[in-house]
Amino acid sequence: MLNIALPKGRLGERVYGLLKNAGFPCPDLEAGGRRLIFENPALGLRYFWVKPMDVGVYVERGAADVGIVGKDILLESTPQVYELLDLGLGKCTMAVAAPRGFRNPTGTTLRVATKFPEIAARYYAGQSRDIDIIHLNGAIELAPLMGLSHVIVDIVETGETLRENGLEVLDRVAPISARLIANTASMKFETTRIQELLQGLEKQVNAR
Numbered sequence: 174m175l176n177i178a179l180p181k182g183r184l185g186e187r188v189y190g191l192l193k194n195a196g197f198p199c200p201d202l203e204a205g206g207r208r209l210i211f212e213n214p215a216l217g218l219r220y221f222w223v224k225p226m227d228v229g230v231y232v233e234r235g236a237a238d239v240g241i242v243g244k245d246i247l248l249e250s251t252p253q254v255y256e257l258l259d260l261g262l263g264k265c266t267m268a269v270a271a272p273r274g275f276r277n278p279t280g281t282t283l284r285v286a287t288k289f290p291e292i293a294a295r296y297y298a299g300q301s302r303d304i305d306i307i308h309l310n311g312a313i314e315l316a317p318l319m320g321l322s323h324v325i326v327d328i329v330e331t332g333e334t335l336r337e338n339g340l341e342v343l344d345r346v347a348p349i350s351a352r353l354i355a356n357t358a359s360m361k362f363e364t365t366r367i368q369e370l371l372q373g374l375e376k377q378v379n380a381r
């Protein structure tokens with residue numbers, strides 16, 4: 174069985190569409206419902222839905238041969254996996270943002286609110302700037318508005334959340350999109366099928 178970890182949610186559904194067109198269909202999965210694992214025994218395929226944050230864990234440890242995961246999660250948790258392809262879906266930007274007109278505070282440590290503490294730490298280490306990271310779980314834009322932090326490091330897609338809350342981008346940290354990743358051992362033992370899957374996806378990405 175080739176085990177494929179899909180990120181639960183809208184992105185996962187779009188990615189399944191690409192995989193299906195690449196010759197990796199699984200009719201059971203299309204029925205929906207709450208099941209997490211779906212198999213196509215004829216093709217030796219097993220799909221399963223995983224919390225997006227956990228896809229890298231499944232693939233790194235070999236519970237999945239391949240998976241699809243956002244670059245934000247790869248940058249944050251740096252799993253030891255091969256990154257095979259940028260699917261060009263779920264495009265957004267990891268950015269530093271602050272209330273409009275923000276000025277860097279002097280004489281005090283910069284407080285940074287984020288869901289991505291490793292990305293934020295690396296970014297500011299690269300600037301040799303001491304920071305205090307405040308790890309939050311969502312609605313990050315609220316933090317500077319309520320005086321919890323000076324700035325945020327977060328995902329910006331349309332920019333609407335920033336605009337509506339009086340914030341603006343100060344710097345772009347990294348472009349983000351969905352990536353196909355593979356387990357390092359699977360690349361050796363399932364080379365043919367993973368290559369087939371990769372080529373089927375590449376064709377669709379290049380045809381866009």
Ligand code: PRP
Binds near residue numbers: 310314330333334
């Ligand atoms: C993400 C991100 C921003 C928002 C950006 O949050 O953290 O808040 O989307 O999108 P926009 O630029 O199109 O407005 P998400 O919806 O995942 O929820 P969260 O606040 O719980 O993280």
